Amino acid sequence: MPPVILRVKEAPTGVPLEAESISPDLFADRSREEIEALPVALGNESHRLGDFFQVEGERSDQIEVDGSIPRVKWVGSGMTRGRVVIHGDVGMHAGSYMRGGEILIEGNAADFLGVEMEAGLIRVRGNAGHRAGAAYRGSKFGMRGGIILIEGDVGHEVGAYMRRGLVVIKGNAEDFLGARMAAGTICLFGRAGLRTGGGMQKGMIVCMHPVELLPTFAYDCIYAPIFLRILFKGLKRLGVQPTPQQANGLYRRYHGDLAEIGKGEILIPA
Amino acid sequence: MGRSLKIVGGEVYDPANGVNGAVREICVQDGKIVESCTGAAEIIEARNLVVMPGGVDIHTHIASPAVNAARGFRPEDHRHGLMSKRPGIRSGVGFTVPSTFATGYLYTKMGYTTVMEAANAPIGVRHTHEELIDIPILDKGIYVLMGNNEFILKYLKAGEMEKVKRYVAWLIRSLKGYGIKLVNPGGVEQWKYGKDVESLDDKVYYFDVTPRQILKALSWANESLGLPHPIHLHANRLGIPNNYLTTLETMHALDGSRLHMAHIQFHSYGGENWGGFCSKAVEIAEYINAHPNVTTDIGQVVFGDATTITADGPWQYRLYKLSKNKWYNQDIEVETGCGIVPYVYREKNYVNAIQWAIGLELFLLIRDPWRVFLSTDHPNGGPFIFYPWIIKLLMDKTFRAEMLKRVHKRVLSDTTLPKLDREYTLSEIAIISRAGPARALGLQHKGHLGIGADADIAIYPKDDDREQMFEHPVCVIKDGETVLQEGEIVGSRDGKTLFVIPPEVGEMDPEFKTEFENYYTIEYENFPIDVEDIPNPEAIPAGAAR
Ligand SMILES: [Zn+2]
Numbered sequence: 001m002p003p004v005i006l007r008v009k010e011a012p013t014g015v016p017l018e019a020e021s022i023s024p025d026l027f028a029d030r031s032r033e034e035i036e037a038l039p040v041a042l043g044n045e046s047h048r049l050g051d052f053f054q055v056e057g058e059r060s061d062q063i064e065v066d067g068s069i070p071r072v073k074w075v076g077s078g079m080t081r082g083r084v085v086i087h088g089d090v091g092m093h094a095g096s097y098m099r100g101g102e103i104l105i106e107g108n109a110a111d112f113l114g115v116e117m118e119a120g121l122i123r124v125r126g127n128a129g130h131r132a133g134a135a136y137r138g139s140k141f142g143m144r145g146g147i148i149l150i151e152g153d154v155g156h157e158v159g160a161y162m163r164r165g166l167v168v169i170k171g172n173a174e175d176f177l178g179a180r181m182a183a184g185t186i187c188l189f190g191r192a193g194l195r196t197g198g199g200m201q202k203g204m205i206v207c208m209h210p211v212e213l214l215p216t217f218a219y220d221c222i223y224a225p226i227f228l229r230i231l232f233k234g235l236k237r238l239g240v241q242p243t244p245q246q247a248n249g250l251y252r253r254y255h256g257d258l259a260e261i262g263k264g265e266i267l268i269p270a
Numbered sequence: 271m272g273r274s275l276k277i278v279g280g281e282v283y284d285p286a287n288g289v290n291g292a293v294r295e296i297c298v299q300d301g302k303i304v305e306s307c308t309g310a311a312e313i314i315e316a317r318n319l320v321v322m323p324g325g326v327d328i329h330t331h332i333a334s335p336a337v338n339a340a341r342g343f344r345p346e347d348h349r350h351g352l353m354s355k356r357p358g359i360r361s362g363v364g365f366t367v368p369s370t371f372a373t374g375y376l377y378t379k380m381g382y383t384t385v386m387e388a389a390n391a392p393i394g395v396r397h398t399h400e401e402l403i404d405i406p407i408l409d410k411g412i413y414v415l416m417g418n419n420e421f422i423l424k425y426l427k428a429g430e431m432e433k434v435k436r437y438v439a440w441l442i443r444s445l446k447g448y449g450i451k452l453v454n455p456g457g458v459e460q461w462k463y464g465k466d467v468e469s470l471d472d473k474v475y476y477f478d479v480t481p482r483q484i485l486k487a488l489s490w491a492n493e494s495l496g497l498p499h500p501i502h503l504h505a506n507r508l509g510i511p512n513n514y515l516t517t518l519e520t521m522h523a524l525d526g527s528r529l530h531m532a533h534i535q536f537h538s539y540g541g542e543n544w545g546g547f548c549s550k551a552v553e554i555a556e557y558i559n560a561h562p563n564v565t566t567d568i569g570q571v572v573f574g575d576a577t578t579i580t581a582d583g584p585w586q587y588r589l590y591k592l593s594k595n596k597w598y599n600q601d602i603e604v605e606t607g608c609g610i611v612p613y614v615y616r617e618k619n620y621v622n623a624i625q626w627a628i629g630l631e632l633f634l635l636i637r638d639p640w641r642v643f644l645s646t647d648h649p650n651g652g653p654f655i656f657y658p659w660i661i662k663l664l665m666d667k668t669f670r671a672e673m674l675k676r677v678h679k680r681v682l683s684d685t686t687l688p689k690l691d692r693e694y695t696l697s698e699i700a701i702i703s704r705a706g707p708a709r710a711l712g713l714q715h716k717g718h719l720g721i722g723a724d725a726d727i728a729i730y731p732k733d734d735d736r737e738q739m740f741e742h743p744v745c746v747i748k749d750g751e752t753v754l755q756e757g758e759i760v761g762s763r764d765g766k767t768l769f770v771i772p773p774e775v776g777e778m779d780p781e782f783k784t785e786f787e788n789y790y791t792i793e794y795e796n797f798p799i800d801v802e803d804i805p806n807p808e809a810i811p812a813g814a815a816r
Binding site: 136 | 347612
């Protein structure tokens with residue numbers, strides 16, 4: 001099935017464009033004209049997708065955005081199938097509430113990437129902003145499943161309130177990584193900011209570099225977690241190659257946050 | 271001259287005037303029901319439709335600093351239920367704590383026209399009025415929280431009953447309030463020291479007065495001021511297993527005086543602990559059946575998302591511990607407290623399922639519909655938008671049986687609900703959702719369609735699915751103007767603010783003024799709310815002392 005290609009005609013620079021219409025579910029059964037007619041919002045004005053993008057192809061759940069769209073929000077939000085490739089940057093809320101399929105962002109992703117997603121895969125070649133894989137403000141749980149793989153750095157509160165699923169960050173993270181996590185796994189290859197895992201209940205954060213832990217995390221032991229070997233085997237298929245030291249080495253295990261129920265784990269190479 | 275209209279051919283349910291489904295013509299002129307219109311009148315064809323007075327909600331939480339805090343505390347609630355603006359209609363959001371405009375439209379869409387905001391700390395009442403003014407279409411009133419007010423506790427400690435009465439009158443008059451609300455009397459004050467009261471005779475820290483004394487004093491003040499509504503009581507020990515004993519004792523303590531027991535479902539629990547949690551609806555209903563001085567609203571639990579908002583700080587702490595949800599706690603110094611915890615009622619959770627069953631048991635076991643009113647204690651038991659669903663449960667035992675199959679099986683063994691086959695009639699629904707609450711509130715021009723009543727009218731389609739019927743009125747008229755037609759708001763207008771003017775019982779003494787200025791963040795002179803600050807005020811005079 002040839003993909004639908006969206007070429008940026010007129011990229012919004014001031015007011016961002018809200019384009020949850022850019023979703024394989026909506027493109028799959030629509031003709032080119034129908035895709036062009038899908039609604040997008042610029043502030044409080046309603047427009048057509050065709051006003052901002054030149055559409056090539058039709059009736060496909062494969063979408064390619066040819067260019068950078070850092071001011072276009074909600075791309076792939078709630079999608080359940082297919083694939084979206086963005087040859088550049090993407091705006092906020094990309095892949096939020098996603099329930100299946102794949103999003104590949106070749107540039108950077110803005111804040112709220114994959115927030116409250118339930119399944120599927122999001123890959124970012126560049127950096128991602130704050131709250132990737134986290135919860136929207138007020139929600140009890142963040143990401144509930146699926147995988148987010150970020151090759152660059154991330155902002156604050158990534159994976160906060162996570163309920164299930166996997167976030168892999170090859171670069172560095174800022175503060176509050178995995179804050180108030182309820183379950184799920186975060187694997188950070190770079191350096192962490194402050195208060196990693198603050199308020200976490202359960203779940204696991206693997207940090208490949210030493211971390212300044214909160215005093216409410218307690219040291220348990222040094223061991224070689226079998227779980228990590230299985231995880232890394234899976235990551236290889238996604239092109240993430242841990243060093244043999246990381247894959248087979250020993251880890252120091254801490255549990256916390258003891259200000260909560262304290263069943264979370266933080267693993268740091270010994 | 272205002273609009274004249276005649277509603278012709280409809281089956282009228284006006285229980286306050288003994289009309290039970292007879293086809294009657296209703297004439298409206300200048301916003302009131304009249305004998306006949308003087309000039310040409312617009313005809314509203316209501317053949318095959320049901321005509322009722324507009325709904326009256328005696329207990330709901332739709333505006334106040336606490337409700338507003340809940341809105342801010344639950345942004346996730348406002349990501350749903352989006353309502354767009356249309357010409358003449360404002361936008362809105364929210365499900366359990368909708369925004370102000372949305373609240374007005376959502377009540378109107380069920381045929382409700384009058385609602386009572388049930389809990390307000392005195393210092394926050396100015397805010398509440400501002401919000402109520404923004405809520406379109408509906409007429410509204412405010413109950414003022416007094417059960418843990420430190421001035422009242424102090425006067426009680428000193429045995430100065432006249433001062434209690436004078437202070438109560440001053441509060442109601444200054445705040446343009448409608449009635450006296452008590453929430454966990456004594457317990458909220460005790461919570462400021464990390465405790466609660468365990469019984470009616472526990473002494474409140476420092477003041478050495480008991481919940482029993484507070485109840486009796488405020489009931490006495492209420493009756494001797496001749497306020498139209500009895501004291502509106504959220505009793506002690508809400509939500510706790512075995513609290514039915516406290517509930518019975520509370521009603522007994524006020525035997526012989528008028529009393530409104532709020533959301534009694536939350537006060538009808540048995541069992542020594544959560545494991546033994548069970549229904550005591552039979553005992554509570556029996557007492558209410560035998561005591562005509564008591565009215566009650568149910569506080570029916572609805573499955574799904576709720577936001578609990580109450581002045582009952584100690585209970586909210588317990589609920590936070592039970593639910594592990596986020597928790598908001600506030601000390602409103604001198605006056606009361608406040609707690610907010612989001613909650614989800616689940617069909618398969620035995621406590622929630624039994625709570626649901628207890629509400630329905632009470633509705634079905636309390637025989638006099640004039641003394642039991644429809645409420646979910648919105649949004650504590652669930653949002654008010656589910657009233658039509660509750661009506662269906664009450665009117666349709668087959669639907670009840672279907673629900674019984676879905677909920678936790680302990681409802682079958684541990685409650686009387688499966689054995690109750692009473693079905694409410696349309697007339698009884700008209701009583702519990704409009705005529706009864708209006709009467710209990712002393713609102714003589716509400717809840718009925720007699721001559722001189724406000725022309726607040728709801729016209730429903732006849733539908734065997736009672737939920738559909740009450741969810742989709744064909745037409746709603748407020749003060750003689752059509753506000754809803756075919757399910758859409760067509761004419762938003764401002765509602766009135768109902769308040770009571772208590773009798774003159776003397777000025778507050780200078781000592782009180784000094785104390786007030788010592789404790790309050792606002793000047794004594796700035797505390798009262800001018801009637802000029804309320805765009806559509808309607809004063810309800812107090813009656814004779816009882
Ligand atoms: Zn209430």
